[in-house]
Amino acid sequence: MTGRFNQAIETARCTGRWQALLLCMALLLLPYSVWAADLDSALAALAGASLSKVPAILEEVEAVGGEAAVPAFTAMLEGDLYYRRSDKRVVRAVRDDAGQYQLSDPLSGASLGASEKSALRKVKVSNRVRIHLRGAIARLTLSSEDPRQRLRAAQNLLERPDEDNLPLLRAAIETETDPDVVELLQTALALNLLQTSGDSEARLGAVETVAGSLQPAVRNQLQSMVQRDDDGNYGEEDAAVREAAQRALVTIDSRISFYGSLETVFFGLSLGSVLLLAALGLAITFGVMGVINMAHGELIMLGAYTTYMVQVLLPQHIEYSLFIAVPAAFVVSGLVGVLIERSVIRFLHGRPLETLLATFGISLILQQAVRTIFSPLNRQVFTPDWMSGSLQINSVFSLTYNRLYVFLFALVVFFVLQLVLNRTSLGLNVRAVSQNRSMARAIGVRADWVDALTFGLGSGIAGIAGVALSQLTNVGPNLGQAYIIDSFMVVVFGGVGNLWGTLVGALSLGVVNKFLEPVTGAVLAKILVLVFIILFIQKRPRGLFPQKGRAAE
């Protein structure tokens, strides 16, 4: 190459400067383009390759391209790698809003125009290929500039130990500056040492290095060292090392079990917050107004379908759809609630049995209406990206975002509702009418309107619950049925007419359920909770927080 370069300089001397510069540049670029062509042709082999041949091709691509191949690997991992049927050109294809596929070069990212789906064929990917891809990306990005990418790479290398990666790890640890990545790399090296080293001093040191780590790989390694195999020999022959491993294991196990119970509490609170959301609306219609509303579940369902409709109408704004859906669902379910109250429930005042039957009928009508309009099949509600995935606190403890947000959302709804009931004139009227109807009317409260608005408020809250549930469960005509029993259970358990009772009742039932579940299984846990509530109601018929004084009459 230097020869060529010299030659070019020679030529530059002979001819004009301008041309020389161009030539120089061309010559400098030459090796790059040769190498890019190699990578391109290596990548081209993926077009139409059978699954069994793909790993070999990927190895070739990795060897030729190095870090330059990473964009293509990432595209392949995400399932965006296609090839054109016409010329077998491997491309990255992403579906745009119009249903067309936007093509780009998988390596450089240069646009290659749009195409129909039918003109493309997907490059086959299976789990084995994905594992291979992740490994390759980890190897290639261990020296990347992005610390998050390095962290991911180190994590991958730790989880899938391979002796061939040792030199890579050693080289990376020399230059690494990010403390998290350094820790992972050290752990990976120490694990490798534990598996291969014959020097017991070194192994002892390695055990101390990994002692504080919660990585599953560490625990498994230590476990295998202190356990006897089939012949009665310990995995680790040196007693001192074994003892250190045992000590480390005890610490790790106690930390894991601590985080385990923390996790269970979170699961319980999360289930509780779902119950709370579902029950809050009912706590108003049933608790405050005393209407047994069997159509409550269907009002939740309407909220969920509103979310679906918002996403259908605004397909470009999935990320924000929930923020639009919350007020929309409140309005839709609230209006339906007012309609139910005005057309049916107000004529049945003080006749609980008839109200129950009538609202049960309404629930069937609403279900069938949804079946007729939207089909009996479940509807697909998308989860925005900010609600997917989990908040990783450490390798044994993580909180899923959707549950976390739903929990916070339930608390917000609860406190806003408290404010409305205790700090606004509507709230004052509602409390007045629910405590003494005729007295309230005597001092000029329009009880009829207050009834309608209260019922609308409770129904609107049910609609909001539907928005949250659409992120956790299936949106279909039967959605409401699944929650109506739980809602009544929570309200009765917490104490009719008391919002704080509903909060405490919902959260405690959730936590109890989740602590029972690992012991008894999901089916029995539900039954036990129900039996517990029956016994509890026998003992305290007015629930956890009964209303006291004359209001309770």
Next chain:
Amino acid sequence: MKLSKYFSKAALLAGSVLFSATLHAADTIKVGVLHSLSGTMAISETTLKDTVLMMVEEQNKKGGLLGKKLEPVVVDPASNWPLFAEKTRELLTQDEVDVIFGCWTSVSRKSVLPVIEELNGLLFYPVQYEGEESSKNVFYTGAAPNQQAIPAVDYLMNDLEVERWVLAGTDYVYPRTTNKILEAYLVAKGVDEKDIMINYTPFGHSDWQSIVSEIKKFGSAGKKTAVVSTINGDANVPFYKELGNQGISAEDIPVVAFSVGEEELSGLDTKPLVGHLAAWNYFQSVESDENEAFIAQWKAFIGDDERVTNDPMEATYIGFNMWVKAVEKAGTTDVDAVEQAMIGISTPNLTGGVATMNKAHHLSKPVLIGEIQEDGQFEVVWETDGLVDGDAWSDFLPGSKDIIADWTAPINCGNYNTVTKTCSGQNM
């Protein structure tokens, strides 16, 4: 008198209608369709009703059967198990159908069984099921456990080197029986009981957090772990979603499902499911001439280009074609004659092979494992070398090891003990 004139006119009219109806009946062969068109199972079963109607229409275009037209009689048992028995009785005694295509859930089949045996009808059952049954009056065109569950476990064990197993299912008869068979099979293969975790959840379960977290812990013990899922219906969606949210990918812990097919995936956010597995005897993505023709025919019949095909549809297709062949061979639609003619009949399946009806009233089928793709289709990653013969009675359960079904002379029994050489009734 005006009134009497009316009466006589009405009588005449009624008489002619009745007459034409009987004439009509004599001219056609009636095909009963017993699939729920309302209730919870309507989602899955309506498709099969349409498949039978499509097959009938096509057969009529070819000139019918034995020189007569086929006439479908559709009833709606409404996902109500006792109603299945009533509707079967209605089809056999009032409509006098010659054959019934129907049922989805095992409990509906169990409900139909006594009626169809009492009245000597003929039922084609097109869905994968738990086995442990063989009736003279039923042909099982879906997969028995050895044609779906066992090969799937073999694939995980041999190809993915899975050592730890989670058997997760919905709490009813099919998952419980299948898991019992699988557990016995795994133990026989030398898997330690400690490496098997069994979990049942109620229908429509949606709060999967603690179960998924348990699976995650179970799977982090350093041995390759897989989930064998008999979770039914829409409980699958929140399950896969939770797997995705807790960061468990198909590469770490693959889930192989026996009840998730193209129909279930259509209209779903498939992102969290990509890479997970399903075991069936047919996928829409299989490339064969028969399959392409079938898919085109289905889309044209239903008038919707987005509709998918699935495994129970293929089972219905095979069952219908076999019945047509058997009737042609027997020269009559008489149940006993057709039943005998059925055994040994072969028709092409949709995956490029041939399905043959065996003596136990089960089919020979290829077993395919597919990975879920983002478009809701499956990419076949593994298949059995040849066809697997359906085994009514599992070889891995202590109670049914020695039992076989053979509906040919001299045994003529659905529950024959090869050790004691006795036939203990039909199905018990």
